[in-house]
Amino acid sequence: MSKFPRRSFLAGLSTIPFALWFEKYAAAAPAMIRYNVTSVNGQKMLKIYRDGVKLMVATAEPNPVGWLFEWYTHNVRGDRTKAAELTRVYPSPSVQKSLAQDTWSTCQAHHGEPEDFFLPWHRMYVYFLERIIRKVTHHSEFTLPYWNYSNAAVPSGPRAPSAFRSPASATNPLFRSARNPGTNAGNPIDASSPGALDLTSLAQCTYSPSGVKPGFNQDLDFGLHGSVHVLVGNSTTGMGSIAWAGNEPLFWMHHCNIDRLWASWNHAGRSNPTTATWLNKQFTFADENGNKVITKISDFKSITALHYTYDRFEPVPACPHQPHTGIEALPEPQQTRAVGGAVELSSAPMQVNLDAPPGPEGAVSLKDRIRQLKAGKRLYVVAKKLRADVQPGVVYNVYFDLPPGTTPKPGKRDPHYVGTLNFFDTSEHEGGAEAMGEVKFRSFDATRVARNLHLTKRLSDKPSLTIAPAKEPEAGARPVVGDISVVEQ
Secondary structure: OOOOOHHHHHHOOOEEEHHHHHHHHOOOOOOEEEOEOOOHHHHHHHHHHHHHHHHHHHOOOOOOOOHHHHHHHHOOOOOOOHHHHHHHHOOOOOHHHHHHHHHOOOOOOOOOOOHHHHHHHHHHHHHHHHHHHHHHHOOOOOOOOEOOOOOOOOOOOOOOOHHHOOOOOOOOOOOOOOEOHHHHOOOOOOOOOOOOOOOHHHHOOOOOOEOOEOHHHHHHHHHHHHHHHHHHEOOOOOOOOOOOHHHOHHHHHHHHHHHHHHHHHHHOOOOOOOOHHHHOOEEEEEOOOOOEEEEEHHHOOOOOOOOEEEOOOOOOOOOOOOOOOOOOOOOOOOEEEEEEEEEEOOOOOEEEEOEOOOOHHHHOOHHHHHHOOOOOOOEEEEEEEEEOOOOOOOOEEEEEOOOOOOOOOOHHHOOOEEEEEOOOOOOOOOOHHHHHHOOOEEEEEOHHHHHHHHHOOOOOOOOEEEEEEOOOOOOOOOOEEEEEEEEEO
């Protein structure tokens, strides 16, 4: 063991492994609570957050505790490249430039990285922003409040908190004009798509995908998470754009809530991955003192170890009992029951005809497959290879066997509704959307809807799918679902 004193080592170190960093800066701190932004304590924290954002925006761009640096850690703005911005902000070589090189545009997982990194990277991102707010405001008691938009039981739930909307001017550091008009008008963000904010991801029993079951991390990312981005901000310079999302103060309330949902899922006994690939994955962040901190996912897999918690965890549905055999369970078999091919969406509802798959599986009709569905088996609508020229700026509601010529009711108000599709993460990654779409997918459990149609004798002889935009999409978006099918698992 080195005889060099640990204190001297840390004091002279600008690049710090998180375990040593935590021991020096955070281990002695008491456990802290993050609050719902609508609560009394949440409102107190929101005032501090407002002051913090104002101070960060006024901070010089090269400073790692400034707003631009934190925004760019997620992604550099869309109309400029990372290389050009590094040169503009840091004309000469420096420690801060090196730090920016290592941290900017590292958001997971929008650039072809493994999807399982999504939740831990954003937990780290929120964690360090929270500490920066404490530093710049001199409020050591500050915790980042969360926005529980899924709580429709209270009027303020799906509405952007008023502090972000009023006053609607540059004097308000929390206001952004690059939002959808309904957001800044105080309307429920899900008004055109009831169901888009539902917490269905919490019912996932595994963290990672298993067959066409998406797993908690992916279902949350591609579902609720992406839909909130699209429903809040416009697709050009707002939260609906990956590159501009970090400039939106609501972004942090949103991701604090996403972190709370992961904590809720773990709190219910659900397990995170245990592979070395996941646990040992490293990322780089700037702390509140401008230090370069090297984090590992294993450092951030538990909020208890990080000395914080939430004022409320969401209830999580029980998973089916799985007998313990002492060996790792094999993936559940899956059979494609119908295929719909590729479909380009438009401003009108698009009906997708479902054909029998090739081979022996196609000998039995989808209608009969639904009638014969065995206990424990589920039917999933699976959408793959999503792409768009630009993010459409709207979500799309998916309906199972909607009668031809029928105008669907919005979202879950219609008995044929099975889920909400968004294109948030389909047009802004390296390698192109096609490369990404080969791996990532969206799936919706259509079992309940299909069985109900069968039991009420409303299931057609040849069921179809309908994909309808919740509102008018952006011109030139050209969203495409490259492959859609119905799979039994």
